[in-house]
Amino acid sequence: MRRLAGVLGLSVLGFAGLAAGIFATGGGANTTAVQATTKVTVSATEFKFVLSKRSVTAGTVIFTVKNKGKIAHDFKIAGKKTPTIQPGKSAVLRVAMKKGRYQYLCTLPGHARAGMKGAFVAGSASSPPPPPPPPPPTTTTTTTTVTGPSTTVNVGMFEYRFDISPATIPAGNVTFVITNSGTEPHNFDIAGVRAGAILGPGQSETWTVGLAARSYIIVCDVPFHVDRGMTTNMTVS
Numbered sequence: 001m002r003r004l005a006g007v008l009g010l011s012v013l014g015f016a017g018l019a020a021g022i023f024a025t026g027g028g029a030n031t032t033a034v035q036a037t038t039k040v041t042v043s044a045t046e047f048k049f050v051l052s053k054r055s056v057t058a059g060t061v062i063f064t065v066k067n068k069g070k071i072a073h074d075f076k077i078a079g080k081k082t083p084t085i086q087p088g089k090s091a092v093l094r095v096a097m098k099k100g101r102y103q104y105l106c107t108l109p110g111h112a113r114a115g116m117k118g119a120f121v122a123g124s125a126s127s128p129p130p131p132p133p134p135p136p137p138t139t140t141t142t143t144t145t146v147t148g149p150s151t152t153v154n155v156g157m158f159e160y161r162f163d164i165s166p167a168t169i170p171a172g173n174v175t176f177v178i179t180n181s182g183t184e185p186h187n188f189d190i191a192g193v194r195a196g197a198i199l200g201p202g203q204s205e206t207w208t209v210g211l212a213a214r215s216y217i218i219v220c221d222v223p224f225h226v227d228r229g230m231t232t233n234m235t236v237s
Helices: 002-030
Strands: 036-045 048-051 059-067 090-097 100-105 117-122 150-158 161-165 172-180 204-211 214-219 231-236
Touching: 048 117, 161 231
Parallel strands: 036 059, 150 172
Antiparallel strands: 036 048, 059 090, 100 117, 150 161, 172 204, 214 231
16 A cells, blocks of 8 residues: 555656646747837828838838829838839838838939938837938029020929920020929929929029020929920020
8 A cells, every 4th residue: 555655646746747847838938029010101202201100119010101192102121122102002011120220212213312211210219310301492603604695584393394484595694593383393404504403392493504505405303204294495596
């Protein structure tokens, strides 16, 4: 009887030790850290991105990019990029982010230069400081050696055309007063002579160049605007 009791006792102790090991192992597995997942909405327009969050914890970030503009855009960050997104469409970009600062941009020609870029922070509770606003267009004058009268020409920019007045321009120093009267960004580029700044709706700038007598090609450098007809010829006599 004593031998049987001893065997039973050892069996009970062995089972208890095995159970303790099982539960200890299970407890250790439950302590494994789960990587955070954050959702960020990105609105794309001409020519800027608006993010619902600009700072998140490190982990997986799901960017839902919505094109609310009138032309195609894409979104690139941390080496990953959405397909080209047509107006009114959306795309989802899933990115694993370690702690750090990441640059984002639209990769279509000219879009980042026009303002579609910025910084995004992972692993920080505070948002990065916003970028400084672009300086307003300034009035500049170019010194030239072209002789002749001085003429002031008013240029109105619309979707998608230029309104140049007067239509007859004499050779000499020409001062262009350029106003964006449209609802999208535009610029006034005298091909091979001078390209003006990209102006937002309601903005204006003034600059002077010397023009010899000949025909000049005028274009808007904002992507796809020339394709939509924003180009013309200007004759200087």
